[in-house]
Amino acid sequence: MAVEKTFQEINEKIKSGKAVVVTAEELVSMVKEKGVKRVTSEVDVVTTGTFGPMCSSGAFLNFGHSKPKIKMYRVWLNGVPAYTGIAAVDAYIGATEVREGDPLNSNYPGEFRYGGGHVIQDLVARKKVLLKAIGYGTDCYPCKEIETEITLDDINEAILFNPRNAYQNYNCAVNLSSRTLYTYMGMLKPNLGNAHYSTSGLLSPLLKDPMFRTIGIGTRIFLGGGIGYVVWNGTQHSPSFIEGKDGKNLGPAGGTLAVLGDLKQMSPRWLVGTSFIGYGATLTVGLGIPIPLLNEEVCRYAAAGDDELFAPIVDYSEAYPNRLPDILGYVSYAELKSGKITVKGKEVPTAPLSSYPRAREIARILKDWIQKGEFMLGEPVQLLPNAGAGIKTNVLNG
């Protein structure tokens, strides 16, 4: 009979310290050796991890009220504007916001040395952050200006809320033009000088549950070194499967997650302010998701190896900026990780932007937490739309 397990059953095993937990890396080799059926009955949870630059990240902060009170109209943290059009002393610091007066790309390529992502890293590093705010003065909030130092421990709440993280899959970026490009995929050398990719491949959370059979609203995750939750699908969520020329399934793409967690639990090792020359600032986020092996289908998907998962090769000189559908081919993560691929007949060196060693560390930490009974699985109250939902992203006509 086919194995069917429930979240409750697995959580009982975690509580009693009997759950069998492996990382996605370990699962791939286990399934090759023992087969899906046996591994599904032997293993309860598979842990995944990813550690890469993730735009669409930020944190809600509540600073507490000053005496006399201020209704903040504009607010800056270490000179980086935060959005305070929420309430009197609430603000959202976005990862890609840069310092007021930053030269941006006026001296191309700009450096973007400090932005919202760096503010978030400084906060979790427990460094003092300069808060400056102005108000316009009201009868109930008379104070018009405040400048003070805060730390993460001083303020009421700090909630990391990233509307789009954990991209299921991502482009392999190349440059067909004759000039150097500075992109969010790093520096791309002219004439196919290099190829950059940005997922952890077989360890990457959404590549391992491509049909969203287990991940949904309420899934408990590793986020920034603390515990977080999946709260919705991410923005631009458009899960699908890549179909190769011969109709072969080249793995999933397009899914994203909105995630949330208590920033006060997190650490600067797992939330790192990041700058891309000529592009901007962002935040590198550590994120890991446990996948319960509920049945053989879930196990089979989670056991996909780097040779079964593919990334589209996209030219960032023409196709990407102009939203053209042209794809130069598909390349497996096994090839990408080998250090070189062939594009248009030319051998091109590859490099990742997401840290595989850190992704592996996240999967191991999560495994450890679950084995110790410190981390229970969160059963989704609702699963997320999957490839069957037929979601298409919209075009902004301007």
Next chain:
Amino acid sequence: MPPQKVVLRFGADIADQPVIYKLVKDYDLVINILKANVNPQKEGTMVLDITGEKIAEGIEYLRRVGVRVQSLTEEIIQNEDKCVSCGACTAICPTGALYLERPSMEVYFDSDRCVVCHLCVKTCPVRAMEVHF
């Protein structure tokens, strides 16, 4: 003159010229090549230790033929506390001084192969590559 360490950078157009031969023959300099990355029709870099009376004249000759000459007083350091081993530098570094060890995928820095071109300093997303004087 005291011995001097210099970095030479030359474009693809002059990579085929015998500049070292000229330094030895015309300027009577003792050249010790510490590092070299020269390929026909490609940009090249070289790190030299030069001894002799006519160092200034020799360097002047190099500049005249289009070689960019930089004194090697700087050193690039990988700040291991900051480096997250993402790998973004590894296909940019022109000499392979920054590379991924497989299968661990950890980033390593071999300073002996570094020619202080600063590309990693500019492009490292977490600013882990630093210039020391």
